[in-house]
Amino acid sequence: MIELLQKIVESTPGAKAAILMGFDGISVAQFVAPQDDELDVESMATELSFRFMELRTAAASLEMGSLSDIAIQAEYGTVLVRVLSEEYFVAVLLERTGHFGKGRWVLRSTARALAAQL
């Protein structure tokens, strides 16, 4: 599983970390790029996971169906999320200049393999 997260980070220009987490905010596995090893990706993803839960509930109540992807871009970074199941999601953190489109594509193409390991 860590190998798949490492592959996500190494295949996405500007990616700093990838994490597989439950919507309860508990991390399953993570990979942080060596040059960003001071990054506390787990606390970050835990904080965001609660917001993602609320977004998921909102989308369902708006008859949008199940949420599959979330992306947020901010001044100092971008977070891309792919929902794997009712309980788990995978997220990749990019620096501001990271490659958004490539990140989405890598997440999607790795999601099935990650879900198979849960």
Next chain:
Amino acid sequence: MIELLQKIVESTPGAKAAILMGFDGISVAQFVAPQDDELDVESMATELSFRFMELRTAAASLEMGSLSDIAIQAEYGTVLVRVLSEEYFVAVLLERTGHFGKGRWVLRSTARALAAQL
């Protein structure tokens, strides 16, 4: 302002509606594509605006800086959001098969003109 929202919808394949809204959930202006005129984009955006506020607060507390863009994709639709200011955002709703990349580009290129009218 409606003209700019109309331009966003008409320039984005699969776009159903665009709305300019305050983070307080109050709509400023909206444009809904004629074939989707039963769509209650305002209620939808209002419900989501509260979640966006929380995401914005989370991003700031995570030292990601100001949030500029949010995208959520679900089974039956995609919502792309561009933050215009501390108080306002513009959102476009796409059908599932809508053109995500084009939508982001159109939103970004129209954001400055919309902000100038606030």
